[in-house]
Amino acid sequence: MWLQKQILLKPRTRGFHLISSEILRELPELKNISTGLMHIFIQHTSASLTINENADPTVREDFENHFNRAVPENHPSYRHRDEGPDDLPAHIKTSLLGNSLNIPVTSGRLNLGTWQGVYLCEHRNHGGSRRIVVTIQGE
Amino acid sequence: MWLQKQILLKPRTRGFHLISSEILRELPELKNISTGLMHIFIQHTSASLTINENADPTVREDFENHFNRAVPENHPSYRHRDEGPDDLPAHIKTSLLGNSLNIPVTSGRLNLGTWQGVYLCEHRNHGGSRRIVVTIQGE
Amino acid sequence: MWLQKQILLKPRTRGFHLISSEILRELPELKNISTGLMHIFIQHTSASLTINENADPTVREDFENHFNRAVPENHPSYRHRDEGPDDLPAHIKTSLLGNSLNIPVTSGRLNLGTWQGVYLCEHRNHGGSRRIVVTIQGE
Numbered sequence: 519m520w521l522q523k524q525i526l527l528k529p530r531t532r533g534f535h536l537i538s539s540e541i542l543r544e545l546p547e548l549k550n551i552s553t554g555l556m557h558i559f560i561q562h563t564s565a566s567l568t569i570n571e572n573a574d575p576t577v578r579e580d581f582e583n584h585f586n587r588a589v590p591e592n593h594p595s596y597r598h599r600d601e602g603p604d605d606l607p608a609h610i611k612t613s614l615l616g617n618s619l620n621i622p623v624t625s626g627r628l629n630l631g632t633w634q635g636v637y638l639c640e641h642r643n644h645g646g647s648r649r650i651v652v653t654i655q656g657e
Numbered sequence: 658m659w660l661q662k663q664i665l666l667k668p669r670t671r672g673f674h675l676i677s678s679e680i681l682r683e684l685p686e687l688k689n690i691s692t693g694l695m696h697i698f699i700q701h702t703s704a705s706l707t708i709n710e711n712a713d714p715t716v717r718e719d720f721e722n723h724f725n726r727a728v729p730e731n732h733p734s735y736r737h738r739d740e741g742p743d744d745l746p747a748h749i750k751t752s753l754l755g756n757s758l759n760i761p762v763t764s765g766r767l768n769l770g771t772w773q774g775v776y777l778c779e780h781r782n783h784g785g786s787r788r789i790v791v792t793i794q795g796e
Numbered sequence: 797m798w799l800q801k802q803i804l805l806k807p808r809t810r811g812f813h814l815i816s817s818e819i820l821r822e823l824p825e826l827k828n829i830s831t832g833l834m835h836i837f838i839q840h841t842s843a844s845l846t847i848n849e850n851a852d853p854t855v856r857e858d859f860e861n862h863f864n865r866a867v868p869e870n871h872p873s874y875r876h877r878d879e880g881p882d883d884l885p886a887h888i889k890t891s892l893l894g895n896s897l898n899i900p901v902t903s904g905r906l907n908l909g910t911w912q913g914v915y916l917c918e919h920r921n922h923g924g925s926r927r928i929v930v931t932i933q934g935e
Contacts, residue, residue, distance in 0.1 A: 520831045520935050522902060553659045555696060555792055557833060559900050561909030563849045568752040571702045576736035577748055583734045584749050588727070588866070595861045597854040609855055610862050613846040617912075618898050620757050622698050622790045624661060629790050631700030634756075651900045651907050653833055655794075655933075657659050692798045694835060694931055707891040710841045715875035716887055722873045723888050727866070759896050761837050761929045763800060768929055770839030773895075794933075796798050 519554075521547050521654040526647050530640050532604070534570075534578035538636045542628070545652060549626035554656015556628060559618040561649045564608035564642050566615035572635025581639075585611050608641030615639050623656055658693075660686050660793040665786050669779050671743070673709075673717035677775045681767070684791060688765035693795015695767060698757040700788045703747035703781050705754035711774025720778075724750050747780030754778050762795055797832075799825050799932040804925050808918045810882070812848075812856035816914045820906070823930060827904035832934015834906060837896040839927045842886035842920050844893035850913025859917075863889050886919035893917050901934055 525544050527537060541558065542548070548556070560567050571577045589610045591603040598606045619636065622629040638648065664683050666676060680697065681687070687695070699706050710716045728749045730742040737745045758775065761768040777787065803822050805815060819836065820826070826834070838845050849855045867888045869881040876884045897914065900907040916926065 522831045522900060553661045553792070555794070557898055557900065559898070559907075561907070561912065563847070563909070563911050569702070569756050570748055570752050574737055574739075577745065580735050580737050580745050581749065581752070584728065584732075587734075589862065593862075595865075596858050598852055598858050600852075606855065606858050609848055610859060613848050613859070613893055613915075615752055616755060616894060617847050620696055620698070620759060620898060622661060622696065622792050624790070629698075629700075631702070631788065633702050634700065637752075649909065651902070653831070653900050655833070692800045692931070694933070708841070708895050709887055709891050713876055713878075716884065719874050719876050719884050720888060720891070723867065723871075726873075754891055755894060759835055759837070759898060761800060761835065761931050763929070768837075768839075770841070770927065772841050773839065776891075 519656060523652050525650050525652060527638060527650060529646050530638060532640050532643050533582045535638045535640065536572060536635045537638045541636065548623065548654060551623045551654060551656035552625060554623040554654060556621045556623050557618060557653040559651045561651060563612055565645055565648050566612040566617055566639040567619050568615045568637045568639060569619060569634050570637055571633050573633060604643050611641045658795060662791050664789050664791060666777060666789060668785050669777060671779050671782050672721045674777045674779065675711060675774045676777045680775060687762065687793060690762045690793060690795035691764055693762040693793060695760045695762050696757060696792040698790045700790060702751055704784055704787050705751040705756055705778040706758050707754045707776045707778060708758060708773050709776055710772050712772060743782050750780045797934060801930050803928050803930060805916060805928060807924050808916060810918050810921050811860045813916045814850060814913045815916045819914060826901065826932060829901045829932060829934035830903060832901040832932060834899045834901050835896060835931040837929045839929060841890055842883065843923055843926050844890040844895055844917040845897050846893045846915045846917060847897060847912050848915055849911050851911060882921050889919045
């Protein structure tokens, strides 16, 4: 069984955001899959997806601060500058974190660990709505 | 054909560890897949999975040293500190390296390159046993 | 439906290179898949794959400069030195960026965003031809 759906996420501020429930709300069909995989793909090059701690919001603030230090804005070596100081760092962060996730599906549910949640990593100051493509396969 | 199995890895010290053979030992069914994919997912947010060099152990020591420099403990900006100085860096390293792998299966075997092995990246000082979910699909 | 193919990429210089069209040229069967996924796996530990901006070539130059700063050659802590100063950094960059991609297939085409392209990230000075394994599944 295959199911594929495009979802438009609501716009978010720059930073790391839990989106598990926003995605699952659009996928009632998941409950029909006893064994499978769910693939989530973001169709952008300045926002990314990762899985991390779903409880304490300071983790997500620390992520934003870490990645801003690791990939600074306005580094003198950057040549791609036309779209603002947040643009090239957003591309690099996207490749560091990745633009797709693959999560096991078991008995109609995502088989995540207790503390795992799906993050949208919004690397632009004004990224707007982000498009994701979810592909579910299984039996 | 779908196969899904939860595997409890034996506890390991902080660092990078080859686990290909420990995983394959639990998956004798792999030999029945002529063409497919094997997905390995770790259900934690402070340990990760990657594929890298399977020969010289100094590569794995250099990885541990590199990631400790790139994501230092006790950075003054960290706000998530309740679970010890190794905790927040472990979350960041996990998202940098990723928590799942997808490997082609060909003629009943993982179709890895000659020098590729699966690493468990244990980012905590005392991480204990780690749970992974392996999903194999193919024909 | 499953399709698996090994592709030998032409050798490239150290740096980040768009390879979407070189891969798609080898996969005319893709047009027969209405809903599915394409998995691309590189069988090496010193070159990686990522998805990023497919237009301005300065993005790819900035990537090369960023990753050279983030993972320097000849760091005094490195122990794995036998294969040249570009070797251990190449291993680390490969794990940071990742060695496989999973892309949704919709109506016979890769369902990438407008600005997304597939990059080969060649981290060695003389990497030679790189082998990838493409696995397409769908209906």
